[in-house]
Amino acid sequence: MKSHSSTLLAEVRIFRQNHPDVRYVDLICLDIPGRFYGKRYPVEMLEKVAAGSPLKLPQNAVLLGAQGGLFKIGDYCFHDGDPDANRRLVPGTLKPVSWEAQPLGQMLITSDGTEAPIEFEPREVLAKVLERLHRKGIHPVVAFELEFYLFDRKLADGLPQFARDPLSDDPDDQPTLHIERLSRFAPVLDDMVQTAQAQGIDITVITAELGPGQFEINFGHLDDGLRAADWAALFCRSTRGVALKHGYRASFMAKPYLQHPGSGMHVHVSLYDAAGNNLLAAHQQQPLRHAVAGCLELLPHCMPIFSPNHNAFRRLGGTVNAATKACWGYEDRDACVRIPESDPRNLRIEHRLASADANPYLVLAAILVGLEHGLDAAREPIAPLNEDRDSGHDFPLEMLEAVRAMQQQPALREGLGAEFVDVYCENKRQDHLAFQQEINAREYRWYL
Incomplete structure (x- = not known):
């Protein structure tokens, strides 16, 4: 685990050296309809996450509909208290974003490989099959x-x-x-x-x-x-x-x-x-x-x-x-x-x-x-x-x-x-x- 964090931390620090004008990084993950959701993190906070600080997002963000709304699915969304779930950074995916008006970075995140992966997260579904x-x-x-x-x-x-x-x-x-x-x-x-x-x-x-x-x-x-x-x-x-x-x-x-x-x-x-x-x-x-x-x-x-x-x-x-x-x-x-x-x-x-x-x-x-x-x-x-x-x-x-x-x-x-x-x-x-x-x-x- 320590070597994994060291690799991620090195990736973030190299990115900051190569892109000193980037202040924020979009941490993104694909939901069920195939759209990205996530958070925009200050790059200095990303370094803390890479070093081992927890990264949490609402579990039910995976369940968004095509227009972004939530549906009642079993006990999810409206009867579960909308809990957070841990995500992790996907190594090797921190890259610059060149199509936005301001300099940005982006990096994939996922629940697969965490202690409690989300069973219905698309990347986790594929990870289990593989x-x-x-x-x-x-x-x-x-x-x-x-x-x-x-x-x-x-x-x-x-x-x-x-x-x-x-x-x-x-x-x-x-x-x-x-x-x-x-x-x-x-x-x-x-x-x-x-x-x-x-x-x-x-x-x-x-x-x-x-x-x-x-x-x-x-x-x-x-x-x-x-x-x-x-x-x-x-x-x-x-x-x-x-x-x-x-x-x-x-x-x-x-x-x-x-x-x-x-x-x-x-x-x-x-x-x-x-x-x-x-x-x-x-x-x-x-x-x-x-x-x-x-x-x-x-x-x-x-x-x-x-x-x-x-x-x-x-x-x-x-x-x-x-x-x-x-x-x-x-x-x-x-x-x-x-x-x-x-x-x-x-x-x-x-x-x-x-x-x-x-x-x-x-x-x-x-x-x-x-x-x-x-x-x-x-x-x-x-x-x-x-x-x-x-x-x-x-x-x-x-x-x-x-x-x-x-x-x-x-x-x-x-x-x-x-x-x-x-x-x-x-x-x-x-x-x-x-x-x-x-x-x-x-x-x-x-x-x-």
Whole structure:
């Protein structure tokens, strides 16, 4: 413990030496909907926390709804006295914030690794899944890919507008899937990449996607699943900030336009043993097939995680490369679980169903539980799309049905934790009901 505190203290002191103009540091953590909450600390107080002083925040901050409010979930929030819970600093995440008006720093905090971790904190949920896999001799290597849209900074009557192309006055004149768009938006994209790299994130590939103003960013592969999810979360935060600085609005909203492709979160996962052998490639890839079968079996029960809000369900079905069933295939982007062509050393699955605004810790945890379930059950999967284009299991396409399916699944309750599943499902149910408490103009046009 002492050496751990010494490492953190050294990190804070080096940061202060390198950034003497920074007076405050945002200590941040992801809540259930995937938004950051936290506190802004004077940097000298951060040094005391690094040296061992307690760091406490309300436990129920994890339970915030999409709009920041609290819902009654069991005895939480309104019948528990709103207790504090200990958090700890995540080593290696203290970095400068370059997109704010004043010099700032930021650092991740978490309850995982404390004496009493919060069972429903997303990072703790993933940490427990990874710990269990490691005890079984399974070591995941993970890489995220995130799609997002650039919009004009100002909304028009509450609606997003295409990002203004510096080389064209016509908002519809944006070359799709064309490298020229990367050049047209180079200043903001380059700043996004450099800012992410300053956060310690390994950015690899940038792609102009099909939607107008839509892009995809790929991250490097990591043998630390927690850090891989940290990267995805931190990239969303920095990208929104950089976009505003350049006069744009960056959004990871799943389906901002009905007529254009939605934005997804693709997760590449391979599994290795302690000696570095790819477990999925053994025995003529039979473990790969078992892992796929487990993923597909649990996928319909994970929809509140993969599609965490009303808008995310709009992305599913009838659009480019967005599956309508739990299915798989080799080199097939219509599949939820795609097997990219690779050599045995790099054999992996690419899970393509989650929306870009899903919680990366929970998405990865759900995928890993599916893979684990498949390896344990050792069952053969359904036919791949390469053999049968109609192959697949149905999954829920609206939130309340999805919540019921998730809450009743025994393997998921065991793999993610029953307390987490109950809390998460009630949070999603309440959020969905709160979203419905507004009559929009269309209802008056149809029914008045």
